[in-house]
Amino acid sequence: MKLFPAIDLLAGRAVRLEEGRRDRATVFHDRPVELVGELASGGADRLHVVDLDGAFGEPRQLALISEIVRASPIPVEVGGGLRDRAAIDRLLALGAAFAVLGTAAIRDPALVEDVCRAHPGCIIVAVDARDGIVAIDGWTASGGITARELAARAAGWGAAAVLYTASGGVGSLDDLAALARAGVPAVVVGRVRYDGRFTVADAARVAHTTPPA
Secondary structure, eight states: OOEEEEEEEETTTTEEEETEHHHEEEEEEEEEHHHHHHHHTTTTSOOEEEEEHTTTOOOOOOHHHHHHHHHOSSEEESSSSOSSSSHHHHHHHHHHHHEEEEEHHHHHHHHHHHHHHHHOOOOEEEEETTTTTTETTTTTTTEEEEEEHHHHHHHHTTTTEEEESSSOOOOOHHHHHHHHHHSSSSSEEOOHHTTSOOOOHHHHHHHOOOOOO
C-alpha cells in the first residue's frame, strides 16, 4: 500500500481543520515547504496537498503550491476549490501530478468528465461520505448520491483514481495495517502524524510491508 501524507494549506501555513471548520484550525507549521523533504525522506510515495483557501472560495495559494511542487522529489496531488477548467489547467501547468476534484463531481459532472479526458491519468475524484452517502461543502450537505454510485461515475469518466474519505479516518498504525490487509492501494494520512502518534517512517513501514489478506 502506498502512503500519501497530507499538507493542508491555510493562509500560507500547514494546518488541520476539525470537522472542516475554519474557526477550528490547528497550525502545525508556518513554512509548509519545509515539510516536503521530511515527508519524502520518511518514505512517502506522494504528497497530498489541500488548498483550503481555494476551498473556501478565496484566492488560491498557487505560489506556495508551486514552491512545494518544485521542492518535492515525489509526485504531488492537489485539491481544494477546483471548480472550473481554467483552475485545473493552471494547477497542472504548475507541475502538480494530479488534480483532486470533490464537490465539482456532484455539481458539474460534465466538467469533471471533460477534464478527465483532457488530462488522462491526472484527475482524482474525491468522495467524502458519511454512512455511505456523499457529503459536500465541507461535510455540511448531502450530495444526494451514494459513494458507490459516484465512484462508478468517476470510473466511467476516466478518472485516474477515487479518493474515498469516510467520517473517522486513520488514527493508528493498526488502522494502516487493516487497510493494507484489505487491499486498499493507497492511503492519505493527516492529523495523526502531526499529533505525534506515529512518524512518517513508521507509517511507511507498515503501509509498505503489510501484505493483503
